[in-house]
Amino acid sequence: MIRKRSLVRRSAAVVAAGAAALVLAACGGDGDSDGGDSSAGHGGHSATASSPASASASASASASASVSQGQHNVADVAFAKGMIPHHRQAIEMADLAPGRAKSAEVKKLAADIRKAQGPEIETLSGWLTSWGEDVPAEGAMDHSTHDMGGMMTGAEMAALEKSSGQAFDTAFMELMIKHHEGAVEMAKTEQADGAYGPATTMAAEIITSQSTEIEQMKQLLGKG
Template sequence: MRNTRTSLVRRTALVATAVTAALVLAGCGSDDGGDSGSGSHHGSASASSSAAAHNDQDMAFAQGMIPHHRQAVEMAGLAADRASSPQVKDLASRIEKAQDPEIRTMNGWLKTWGMGMSSAMPGMGHSAGSAMPGMMDAKDMAGLKKMSGKDFDSMFLTMMIEHHKGAVAMAGTEKAKGSYGPAKSMAADIVDAQTAEITEMNKLLGKG
């Protein structure tokens, strides 16, 4: 009888040990899963941190530069069938190719920041947009659309120089006061690229 009880005790102990081992293994598995979950959580936290690592200036930069770029792209698009100078057509093409992707990038930032995609500044028409540095008003744009040949070239270059100067000023403010790394980097690129294009356009106008 005693042997039977001893056997039962041993069996119970073995079962308890097996259960404990299973629980320990399950716990380890849970820890691993927890780490993965924690990693996902950290990833979310990183994304949140990335989204939060911006200030009011970064938002103002994106909200303002998007419609500013859109107008430059609109102006550049007119050159294809209105400009007479191959140099002006080439410049206009480069402006479109550079600024279109930047518009998409800035809209992506606004979406990440919970602001949605920007179609324009709130309530902005061309006349309202003219309050931003270098923006043309509706009358300016209508005048450019009526031009062709050398007259178009001259007006396009004159307007785009002013437009670029405005963009450089806006980008300079972002470089100085922004906190979002990618926005500050884009601002630096805009300053460099558009300053060089201003020099190029002045030369085409015979002012260089």
């Protein structure tokens, strides 16, 4: 009996010791957990603290990129809205050349004008749309605005349509020189007053290409 009681006591002691160990382990786990949470908390706090900072820096960088890519002003809008009908009229003139021009040089010049200015119209239209601006309607060109950028009058366009051969070549080049000179002046205004990088870049390209074509036409007319 005594031995049995001793075994019972030992078992009880073992159970008690085990229970105590479990309690200590649990407390230690909580402590570790707290420590882990604290450590994680510090890490988390740092992450939380750095996260807004990172987000802020990222937002700032994004805003800066957006400004550099998307910033535009009234001069850019005026350039796009003016150049679209201007280019359309040049293409309208160029479309007359294949069936009326005598000179191979004039036909090639007309083809080059069509090839260069068609894509520029699309680009200019895309900018206006992205800026929330209206794109000038197709066919809404007012020929009476010839004083703006060398635009042709309705009468000049009608006379060109009725001409052919050498008479067409001469009229086409004389009118296109004025037209190009107007475009060059519009492009120079954009370079001076515009803020949108791609627009000022296009303006520079227009100045270069159309100035070259002006000189080419003057040479063909014997005015160079």
